[in-house]
Structure formats: C-alpha cells, structure tokens
Amino acid sequence: MRATRTKGGRPARLIWWARTHHAGPWLARALAFELAWRAVWSLLLIPAGNMAVNWYVDANLISPEMTNVGILIDFLTVPGVLTLALLAVVATAGTVFELNVLVLVAERIARGAVPGRSRTLCREAFCRLSNLLHPSTLAAIPWFALVVPLLHVGTTATPVPALEPPRYAVDVLRAMPGGDAILAALHLTLLLAGALLMLVPAAMATRRTSFAAAVHLGVTTLLRAPARVKARLVGAYGALAIVGAVWDALPVDVLHVQDYNVYLLRYVIHAPLFRLRLGLSVLEWVLLAVAVVAFSTVVFRSLPLACTQGWQDDTAARLFDSLNGVARARGARATRTLAMAVARLRHKRVLAAVLVAAMGWCMIQYVQQRPVPHSPVTIGHRGTGTAPENSLRAIADAAIEGADVVEIDVQLTGDDEVVVFHDETTSRLAADSRSLPIAGTSLRRLQSVRLESHGVPYTMPTLRQAIDAAQRVCDDLELLIELKPVGGNADRLAERVVGIVEDLGFVERSLLMSMDARALGRIRELRTGPQWRVGYCVFWALGNLNWPIGVDFVAIEESQCNTLFVEQAREMGVPVYVWTVNSPARAAQYVGLGVSGIISDDVAGTHAAVSQAGR
Structure with missing residues (x-):
C-alpha cells in the first residue's frame, strides 16, 4: 500500500x-x-x-x-x-x-x-x-x-543523437557572410525535428x-x-x-570513440588530461x-x-536465455577447470613468481611510450585569424603572435605561376564577388582582383612573395606549404613549388604537404636531400596509421585525431599536426596526447596553451 x-x-x-x-x-x-x-x-x-x-x-x-x-x-x-x-x-x-x-x-x-x-x-x-x-x-x-x-x-x-559536423567546417561557415544565421537555422531545425x-x-x-x-x-x-x-x-x-549545450561548452572534451583502444590504459597512466577526459566521459x-x-x-x-x-518475442526470449545460459555455464566450467588445474600444479610458489614476473615485464613493455619526435609547435592556419587569410600581413602577424610555423595554401595559375590562395575561385573573398578560377586565370588578372578578409583589403600574393615575407619577419619562421592541385596539374604544381623553394634557399625552413597522392609522389621524386620534409594531409581518414606512408609528418583533421593514430605515429617516429584547433583548451588536450603541432587560427592563445602544456 x-x-x-x-x-x-x-x-x-x-x-x-x-x-x-x-x-x-x-x-x-x-x-x-x-x-x-x-x-x-x-x-x-x-x-x-x-x-x-x-x-x-x-x-x-x-x-x-x-x-x-x-x-x-x-x-x-x-x-x-x-x-x-x-x-x-x-x-x-x-x-x-x-x-x-x-x-x-x-x-x-x-x-x-x-x-x-x-x-x-x-x-x-x-x-x-x-x-x-x-x-x-x-x-x-x-x-x-x-x-x-x-x-x-x-x-x-x-x-x-547529436549530429556534430567537423569543427573546421563550422569555423569556415561562421567566417562567411550570414554564416552564423545559417548555423542558428540549422541547429533550430534539428532541435525542432528532435522535439517532433x-x-x-x-x-x-x-x-x-x-x-x-x-x-x-x-x-x-x-x-x-x-x-x-x-x-x-x-x-x-x-x-x-x-x-x-552546457555540457558541450565545457573547455575539456570527453574521449573520442576511437580513443577506446588497446592504448587506453597507457594514456591513463601517462596523461593527466586524458584521465580527466575519461572521468568526464x-x-x-x-x-x-x-x-x-x-x-x-x-x-x-x-x-x-x-x-x-x-x-x-518468443524467439528473441529464447535467444537471450540461451546466450545467458551459455555464458553462465561456460564461465562456471572455466572457473572449475582453472581451479582443478591449479590444484594439480607442483611448485606453485615458483610458478606464481614466474607468472608475476612475466606479467610485470609485459606491463612495463606496455606502459613504455616513445617520446614525441619534437617539442610541440604552434602553426598559424593560413597565417592568423586576426589578419586576411593567406596574406603577407597574416604571415608577419602570425610570427608576432608566437607562431613557429605558418601554414599557407598554394595553387597554380593559368600562366604557370604559384599563388597563395585556398579556394579554387575568387568568389568567397573577392570584394565584388567576382568568380575567377585560379587554375584558368593569369597571375596579372588575379592580382587585379581586390580581395577582402576581416574587413581588410589585400592582393593575392605569390609563393615567392610569401617566402620573402617569412624571411624578412624573422630568421627561424617556417612555412607549411599545402599544395592544392586542380584539374590534373598536381605534377606541374609540385615541380614549380620545389623549384621556387630551392631558388630562394628556403628548403630547410619549408614543410610541403598535400591531400593529393600524386603531388606527394612527385615531390618525393624531386627532393634532393634529407632536409626536405614532405607530409600527408589526412582528411576523412580511418583514424589509424597501420600502413607505410613514406612521409616525414602527417596533418590530421581534429575530429579524426585519437590515441590510436598518435601512438602509431609515435612508433613510426612521425610527427602529428592537428588542424584546425581554435580552442586553447583543446590545443592543450592534443599536446597532452603527444601531438607535435597545433594548426590554429588563434595563434596567440594556442601558443600560450602549447607552451604551458609542453613543459
């Protein structure tokens, strides 16, 4: 009652x-x-x-x-x-x-x-x-x-279930006119659909x-x-x-799905921030x-x-009972078998000591972790988020804000020049919304287009101008040059980039990467010494590195970065750079996992977080 x-x-x-x-x-x-x-x-x-x-x-x-x-x-x-x-x-x-x-x-x-x-x-x-x-x-x-x-x-x-697109895609959308309104409308639509x-x-x-x-x-x-x-x-x-929403706003993320792997205990032992993330999970x-x-x-x-x-459902009920009965019976049988085997053993103390020693050796081998290839660095994404993207000013400002490396995108123009630009056309950044294809337009015409980013007008620079700007701003600033082939020009783009870098004596301060396998292959054929660093930009990857990559570093989109990927890269001695991380808290989180670099629009905040986490 x-x-x-x-x-x-x-x-x-x-x-x-x-x-x-x-x-x-x-x-x-x-x-x-x-x-x-x-x-x-x-x-x-x-x-x-x-x-x-x-x-x-x-x-x-x-x-x-x-x-x-x-x-x-x-x-x-x-x-x-x-x-x-x-x-x-x-x-x-x-x-x-x-x-x-x-x-x-x-x-x-x-x-x-x-x-x-x-x-x-x-x-x-x-x-x-x-x-x-x-x-x-x-x-x-x-x-x-x-x-x-x-x-x-x-x-x-x-x-x-919450549908979360890659963070970099959200950041790109927010940077576009009306992007915040589009995101708000999308979230509202999903919320209403979920409510219904x-x-x-x-x-x-x-x-x-x-x-x-x-x-x-x-x-x-x-x-x-x-x-x-x-x-x-x-x-x-x-x-x-x-x-x-409040949970998603926490500065520390819960573990990714891929973080639940054979290396889980190793990271629990070695990484305090990983332990915090596991607790939050x-x-x-x-x-x-x-x-x-x-x-x-x-x-x-x-x-x-x-x-x-x-x-x-009678069939489902019988299946459940059968599975439960089999599990119980086999568990009891295994327990009895083990107990009988232990009872028949001789020299139990010696065998126990050997077993404990073997388990201890296996645990030591498991816990040991190779050091990261180099100390973590801050990499400015397309320069820095406080200046027009892929501009000469962005390169200089990124260095001032603490970037060790500046990432830029390069493409081949219609007259065989290499320009620093991300999109295939000028429509997104052109002040007059003019849409000119980079691969089909001459350098002179492209530089006549008035570009605008962050409310600042600028002109599309060439790779030579970008390297010159990096050389003038400081003696040790490096450029991470991402090749973006279009329409089958991967070989030619690789040849032109390698030629320019060599002509300007910038080999030791250059890192070349691409998502395009053909461009990477051509760069590897052209490089003339060990000072060349060539990397693969990973996007929509499988989250592992159990294949021979033949590159000097990898850059991976942050939603794909996990302990399995980082640990396999460590075993191979390959640095991992994560893009595009615009939260200092998440930057510290990835450094705690053992990545070697953070690619970010927030150069100043990321530099402070990386410096603190890397100590």
Missing part, C-alpha cells in the same frame, strides 16, 4: 512521489546497467568494429593516400558495403537496446512498479529489438546511430511496433495532446537540450542515463503510452 501524500512544497511532493514509486532503486539499476553496458560497448564492441574496418582496408585498399571520394568509392564493393552495413546494424541494435532498458525503467517508475531483477529488465529490452525486423529500420539507422564517415561509430543514449520525434524511443520500447509506426504514433500523440501536456513535454525536452554516461530516465518518466506521466502488457 502506498504512503499517504505528504504536505509541503513542490520539492517535498517530488520526494514523496519518488519514494512511493521506488525511483531510487530503479535508477540505481539503470545506472548499474549503463556503466556496465558502456564499458562493454567502449572496450569490446567499438574496438571490434574498428578491427573489422581495418581488416577490410588492409585487404582491399592499395594506398590510403587518396582523395576523400576515392576512399568512399573503394568501400562501394560487396564486401565493403556488407562491412559497413553490419557495423551500422550493430550500432543501431546496441543503441536501441540501451534506450529500451532506460525507457522501461522510466515506465516502471511512472506506474510505481516494485523493483525486480535487472536480468528480467534486460530480457524485455532485448525482446523488443524484434521491432527492428521491419524495412523502416533502414530509416532508423541514421536516426538511432551516429555513423561518422568510414565507421567511426558511436552511440548516444539520448532520444535524439521525442516520443519515438518510448513508443519503440513499450509497443510492439515498427520504427515507421512508432514515428506515426509518437507524432500524432504529441500533436493531439492538450496544450498543458505539450508545454510540459517541450519544457522537459528543452531541459535536455540545455543540459547538452564516465560522468557523461551517468548524466545521460539520468536525463533519459527523467525525460521518459515525464512522458509516461503525461501521455497514454503505457507498456503493452504480456507481449514478448
């Missing part, structure tokens, strides 16, 4: 309601499940998925130095599509199972059920995966599972229904709800969004579980979405 309702304010009534509905014990079961599930997912399933992708890559891709489209095309084979499809299905099933458990906990809290066994709850959640045996699940895959290009798979235990579909997880977990039917049921139920109920649900959903799991249970409880208290009683 329930207790009599107590008097008092809203907090007292909420405490009374939580006690009478056994919210504490149910929530404890939810958190225990969440921590166990996330540990299994992060330490077993994610590494297994990465191994499957890497197995396919090692077996089928000739060279990883290819364009973004080339990487995707190489996956468009029967084995490649099957590999991606299998991982997408596993990610979706794992996310739905996780949500099912949390939503069922909320449903029991809402109706005041007496807490039962966690195994029974997991069994019911597993049975409800049969809802995915419907063609509409193809639409559920991108909704329930966030599948980043080339299967950097991660799940988010929230009603609506907020009831889908509850419908999928409590009803025998497909994803399409759950969408229809959730949307119609929400639209037909009284205004007071709608306001309550929107408020709860808004609270979820606010919690997510665990805290995020807990907060997400509590948020989902709380939100779903409000849903069940507000709408007629009670559990369909008495149904379960």
